Amino acid sequence: MTFLRLDNIKKTYGDVPVIKGVSFAATKGEFVVFVGPSGCGKSTLLRMIAGLEDVSSGHLYIDEREVTYEEPAKREVSMVFQSYALYPHMSVFENMAFGLRMAKRPEAEIKAQVAEAARILQLEALLERKPRALSGGQRQRVAIGRSIVRHPKLFLFDEPLSNLDAELRSQMRVEIAKLHRSLGATMVYVTHDQVEAMTLADRIVVLRAGLVEQIGTPTELYDKPANTFVAGFIGSPKMNFTNARVASVSGNGLVLEHPSFAGGKLALERPSASGVKAGDTVIVGMRPEHLTVAPAAPVLALTLDFAESLGGSTQLYASGEGDPVIALTSGRPDLKPGDALNLGIDPAHIYLFSAAGLAL
Amino acid sequence: MRASVTQAPAKPNRGYGRWTPLWFLAPSVITLLLIGIYPTLFALVTSFRRYNITRPREGFPFIGFDNYVGVLTDSTFWSSLFLTAKFYVTVLPIQIVLGLAIALLLHKPGMGLLKSLARVTLVVPLATTYAVVGLIGRLIFNLDFGVANQLFEAIGIGRIDWLSSQTGAFAAIAVMDIWQWTPFCALIFLAGLSMVPGEIEEAARLETSSKLALLRYVQLPYLLPGLTAVMILRSADVLKLFDMVFVMTRGGPGSATDLISIYIQRVGFRIFDLGTASAQAILLLIITIIISRLYIRLFYREVH
Ligand SMILES: Nc1ncnc2c1ncn2[C@@H]1O[C@H](COP(=O)(O)OP(=O)(O)O)[C@@H](O)[C@H]1O
Ligand SMILES: [Mg+2]
Numbered sequence: 001m002t003f004l005r006l007d008n009i010k011k012t013y014g015d016v017p018v019i020k021g022v023s024f025a026a027t028k029g030e031f032v033v034f035v036g037p038s039g040c041g042k043s044t045l046l047r048m049i050a051g052l053e054d055v056s057s058g059h060l061y062i063d064e065r066e067v068t069y070e071e072p073a074k075r076e077v078s079m080v081f082q083s084y085a086l087y088p089h090m091s092v093f094e095n096m097a098f099g100l101r102m103a104k105r106p107e108a109e110i111k112a113q114v115a116e117a118a119r120i121l122q123l124e125a126l127l128e129r130k131p132r133a134l135s136g137g138q139r140q141r142v143a144i145g146r147s148i149v150r151h152p153k154l155f156l157f158d159e160p161l162s163n164l165d166a167e168l169r170s171q172m173r174v175e176i177a178k179l180h181r182s183l184g185a186t187m188v189y190v191t192h193d194q195v196e197a198m199t200l201a202d203r204i205v206v207l208r209a210g211l212v213e214q215i216g217t218p219t220e221l222y223d224k225p226a227n228t229f230v231a232g233f234i235g236s237p238k239m240n241f242t243n244a245r246v247a248s249v250s251g252n253g254l255v256l257e258h259p260s261f262a263g264g265k266l267a268l269e270r271p272s273a274s275g276v277k278a279g280d281t282v283i284v285g286m287r288p289e290h291l292t293v294a295p296a297a298p299v300l301a302l303t304l305d306f307a308e309s310l311g312g313s314t315q316l317y318a319s320g321e322g323d324p325v326i327a328l329t330s331g332r333p334d335l336k337p338g339d340a341l342n343l344g345i346d347p348a349h350i351y352l353f354s355a356a357g358l359a360l
Numbered sequence: 361m362r363a364s365v366t367q368a369p370a371k372p373n374r375g376y377g378r379w380t381p382l383w384f385l386a387p388s389v390i391t392l393l394l395i396g397i398y399p400t401l402f403a404l405v406t407s408f409r410r411y412n413i414t415r416p417r418e419g420f421p422f423i424g425f426d427n428y429v430g431v432l433t434d435s436t437f438w439s440s441l442f443l444t445a446k447f448y449v450t451v452l453p454i455q456i457v458l459g460l461a462i463a464l465l466l467h468k469p470g471m472g473l474l475k476s477l478a479r480v481t482l483v484v485p486l487a488t489t490y491a492v493v494g495l496i497g498r499l500i501f502n503l504d505f506g507v508a509n510q511l512f513e514a515i516g517i518g519r520i521d522w523l524s525s526q527t528g529a530f531a532a533i534a535v536m537d538i539w540q541w542t543p544f545c546a547l548i549f550l551a552g553l554s555m556v557p558g559e560i561e562e563a564a565r566l567e568t569s570s571k572l573a574l575l576r577y578v579q580l581p582y583l584l585p586g587l588t589a590v591m592i593l594r595s596a597d598v599l600k601l602f603d604m605v606f607v608m609t610r611g612g613p614g615s616a617t618d619l620i621s622i623y624i625q626r627v628g629f630r631i632f633d634l635g636t637a638s639a640q641a642i643l644l645l646i647i648t649i650i651i652s653r654l655y656i657r658l659f660y661r662e663v664h
Contacts, residue, residue: 052562072562073569085559088663089581098577102568150567 002061003028003186004049004154009058011044011210018044020210021058026188026203031180034190035197035233036207042190045207046156049188050079063153073102078147079156082163084139086131092118092142093127099150117145120179137168144176148183155187161196173199194234198222206230228357231285237315239351240291240325242284246276256284260320262298262342273352273360282360285351288315291327293335295344300325304341307333316341400645403638411635420635427639437640439615440623447530447619448598451537456590458538459545460583464575466546467553479550482543490540494607497536498523501608508532526616529609533617536604541597545590552583555663581663588660592652599644620644 004026011019019041026032034042047053049060051072060068067075078099086095093114100110118124121141131139140160147155157176161169177200180187191197197204198218206213206221206229214226218234225231231239244256247265254273256266266284276282291300293316302318302325309332316327318341327343335341352360407427409420431437462482466475485493501508501522509519522528556579564578602621605611611618611626624644628637 050562050566052565071569072565073567077566079563079566081559081563083557083559085557085563087560087564087578089661098564099567102570102573146563 001028002026003030003063004032004188005059005061006045006049007059007061009045009048009055009060011041011048011053011056018210019048019056022207022210022212024205024212024215026186028186029184031177031187031189031200031202032205033197033201033203034188034205034207035194036192036213037233038192040207041210042192042207043158046079046158046188046190049154050077050156051075052079075154076150076152077154077156078150078152079158080140080143080147080160082159084131084136084143084163086139086142086146088131091128091130092123092134092145095131095142096146096149099146103150113149114145117149120148120182121145121175136164137172140164140172144179148179153186155185157187157189159191160189162191162193176200195236198234204234206233224359225351226359228283228285228353231351231353231359235287235289237288237326237328239285239287240323241353242286242322242325243281243355244284246278246280246282248278249276256282258284258322260300260302260322260325262301266299268347268350268352270352270360276354276360281355283353283355283357285353286325286345287349287351288326288328290345290349291325291329291343292345293327293329293333294342297344298342299345300343302341302343304335304337304339306337307335318343403641406634407638407642409635411638412631412633414632423635427635428643430636431639431643436615436623437620440618440620443615443618444598444601444620447534447537447601448595451534451541451598452591452594454538455542455545455594456587458542459590460549462542462546463549463553466550479547482546485540485543486547488540490601490603491607493536493540494604497532497604497608500536501528501532523609524613526613529613529616533605533608536608537598537601540604541594548586548590549583552586553579555582581661584659584661584663588655591655591659595651595655596648599648 002025006022006024009019009022010017022045024032034045036042044053048055049062051067051070055068058068059066062075062077087098090098096114096117097110100113105113114127115124118127121144123138123141123145126134126138126142131142134142140163143160160176161172164172173196176189180200189196189200201218203215203217204221205215208229214221214230216224221230221234225234228241232241242258242260244258244261244266247255247257249255252271253267253269254276256268257264258266273282286300300318300320302320305317305319305324307317308315313328313330314332316329316333316335318325318327325343327341354360406420408422408424410418410423410426411420412418466478488496500506503509503519503521503523506522508522512518512520520528522532561574561578564574568574598619600621601619602625605617605619605622606625609617611622620640621644624637624640627633627640
């Protein structure tokens, strides 16, 4: 059942289009992540869902009700801001109780709701403190607590973890995931960090410059990126791209040419690439983690530029005639810069894109 | 003059000498001493002397607290002070409410050009000398051609002889004071409103659709420091409010607009009893300080 629906939502500031028509639907209980580079319009989109920003055109539905022009408070959504946005003059308790007080709930219910949220988020000892006496992580918990006490229909998060240090960030990430599971609530989460997107999302919406590039589950985006943008954005380190020439096409397969390929050629079975002709340029994508060092059947013949040991694994930077290639390998291969480096890959893990960047 | 080459510089050249800061500070310090501290000290000393300059032959002997006793037992002093308090509690709430309303209107997003124009206009009454405000007031409240009476005739109330009636004169000086000081309140509150972080205001908008609740619970805490400043400045200013009222009514008719500073001026420069006038002025200074401390204790809260 559709719970949140965006129908061709657009936003322009003056003459500048920022959101250029986004349509999307989420079901009840789903955790949706909007991900994209900075300035692509994620916050704008989220703020339009919250009602903090007017919608220039299009329609917005929450729980079967059109709310395009509804006031923010009447949409029954709550939002966790990047800056936490706690009321500085109120105690933690009052911060969490404010929304309920405004909704004129009975005092006993307010106490119970806040106590419950405080228990879930381990804030019980801090209820009397003012926000300035809290650490960043604690403030973030209070901001989350403030949004859960109201039992909103929709939780919105705008880069809630980006002000935290790395360790706290991964810890809070786990807590948000747990919270989602225990509340079963619908959540929309904005981030520019693909790791957060991959780990939290039921479904990811990849945005670029105000347009949706692809919508799918994390594994769908990883396995079947619709284009080179999504392929490059999802996954870390980034996917390696090589522009290769199609030497010949035969039945289900095709042969690609590039000086970096072992023997200068690469033969692939790829029935889906039937539209390609000999002489075309295609983009070959290989994820660093799929490349293997010194394989039986090398695919790439390169020279090692340098290696970064991460302890358990090693990141290899190599180059041939084309763009530099990154490979991630477990263990510590005994290689020196300048050594020849042969890399192999399971052909099923090779991605192919047209010259325009669309998946083949 | 050049430093000798062998001598290593002890510290980097700051580009100015040791005494340079002194020269920059001196003018303001000297001015402050001359026009602020010296007269205050002079008044303090004078307040303990018999100091009637029409009778210089009696000399100006020190008489202890006699002047203060005289002032505190003077019923005119108390009624002037009471009238001043009445003036203060009449004009200030109106200035605060109107100023807040203007600030809230200017704080709303949209209509950028119009708003910056309005902000500039707000400075005009502030930049106007009190005496000129009084002159404008005399024109506005003129019996025959004043705009106030034109307005009252248009709505069918008819002419009022503002400056010759007791309530009329009080209302007239109150209106002029409100005209002059509402913009100041508006600017102070506007500054306070813009201190509220955008995301905090937005967080509140998600929790309540009531503008009043937003004002009361989220914006007000940011307005309190400004509000305290307004109350302190206005109480000091009303206690010394002289030029505007003097130009408009000279304290009359009767004693309808005989504010405390008008009364002190009369004692000092009509009766020439500078000793008593100084004692009155020192008492006002003490009252101002007490009121300020009180306001700060009661209202001033910093938001962190
Ligand atoms: N009030 C505004 N006026 C004009 N342009 C804006 C405004 N707010 C945001 N933008 C523009 O809209 C684009 C998207 O902004 P935003 O949604 O904040 O991006 P993101 O959250 O993805 O980093 C940016 O290019 C930004 O410059
Ligand atoms: Mg953003």
